[in-house]
Amino acid sequence: MESDMSRLEVTETFHGVIFPGYLHNQESLQHAVTFSFQDTDILIVSYPKSGTTWMQQMVTLISNRGDPHVSQTVPNWARTPWLEHHYSADLLQTLIGPRIITTHLFHHMLGHALQGSKTKVIYVSRNPKDTVVSFYHFHKLANFLPDGGSFEEFLNQFLEGTVHFGSWFDHFKGWTSQLGAMTNLLHVTYEEMSKDLHGAIKKVSSFLQCPLVEEEVNSCVRHCNFSSMKENNMINYTLIPHEIMDHSKGFFMRRGEVGDWRNMFTEEMNQQFDKVLQEKLKGCSIAFVWEVEEEEIDEHH
Numbered sequence: 001m002e003s004d005m006s007r008l009e010v011t012e013t014f015h016g017v018i019f020p021g022y023l024h025n026q027e028s029l030q031h032a033v034t035f036s037f038q039d040t041d042i043l044i045v046s047y048p049k050s051g052t053t054w055m056q057q058m059v060t061l062i063s064n065r066g067d068p069h070v071s072q073t074v075p076n077w078a079r080t081p082w083l084e085h086h087y088s089a090d091l092l093q094t095l096i097g098p099r100i101i102t103t104h105l106f107h108h109m110l111g112h113a114l115q116g117s118k119t120k121v122i123y124v125s126r127n128p129k130d131t132v133v134s135f136y137h138f139h140k141l142a143n144f145l146p147d148g149g150s151f152e153e154f155l156n157q158f159l160e161g162t163v164h165f166g167s168w169f170d171h172f173k174g175w176t177s178q179l180g181a182m183t184n185l186l187h188v189t190y191e192e193m194s195k196d197l198h199g200a201i202k203k204v205s206s207f208l209q210c211p212l213v214e215e216e217v218n219s220c221v222r223h224c225n226f227s228s229m230k231e232n233n234m235i236n237y238t239l240i241p242h243e244i245m246d247h248s249k250g251f252f253m254r255r256g257e258v259g260d261w262r263n264m265f266t267e268e269m270n271q272q273f274d275k276v277l278q279e280k281l282k283g284c285s286i287a288f289v290w291e292v293e294e295e296e297i298d299e300h301h
């Protein structure tokens with residue numbers, strides 16, 4: 001990733017959403033929404049802090065039949081680049097297919113470019129309560145994001161959809177509304193990866209038409225779990241200079257848990273969140289999927 005420190009404070013507004021100018025510019029965002037997808041491309045889509053890096057690692061390992069070499073020698077942003085980042089236009093031309101591409105963009109931004117392509121799209125979602133907590137902590141170490149202020153202030157901005165990368169609710173609604181319409185779209189939750197990583201790898205590998213033998217799945221599991229990813233410099237962002245990500249303020253691979261929101265939310269915040277969630281996801285068939293999974297997880301403790 002090329003360093004242009006002068007852009008650390010810059011924000012780019014695109015389709016009404018603000019993006020960090022350190023990673024995005026109008027040209028790169030425009031390039032993303034008019035991108036020519038290839039049928040062999042694999043696109044990982046997520047709202048930030050939903051398990052993006054985890055899925056990047058999983059798909060890299062599946063594509064290499066469990067061999068960890070690439071995932072241990074090439075940084076995740078170089079092997080699974082974000083479509084909308086400024087360095088990607090050139091990089092994507094050099095990647096040999098099947099290309100693994102990542103995006104945080106909304107469906108209403110990318111739908112047109114994806115129309116008619118056979119690109120396999122994997123949408124990763126996470127309980128928004130855990131997402132906002134993870135995002136809040138990330139604002140402390142990422143110098144290309146503004147100061148998050150108090151958790152209460154940040155939570156309000158998240159609920160209003162005024163944080164960088166836009167409204168979680170619109171992102172989730174937009175992509176999941178395509179589940180019936182797009183046959184090449186798979187929804188995977190952070191919680192299911194956490195509960196059954198082996199099962200999630202098999203689900204993703206079969207969607208990618210890359211069936212693996214048991215030994216290969218086991219190798220993917222070994223290199224995809226939290227502790228091995230936390231140690232892997234190609235994923236944990238310790239290669240990034242501390243002026244950009246200050247690891248004295250926290251780790252990118254922070255806790256990796258389901259239900260950490262309980263350590264940050266007051267009862268009042270929880271009620272407020274549930275109210276907004278219900279309102280905003282009205283009519284959305286898979287609205288409370290993570291809470292169910294979370295209760296199941298709690299039962300095991």
Ligand code: PPS
Binds near residue numbers: 052137256260
């Ligand atoms: S980003 O910046 O959008 O790419 O962030 P993203 O990768 O989506 O989210 C980071 C959170 O995912 C956690 N993570 C994992 N949890 C469990 N197991 C594995 N293997 C794993 N890999 C990443 C990471 O710790 C962040 O969550 P929090 O809750 O902050 O720990």
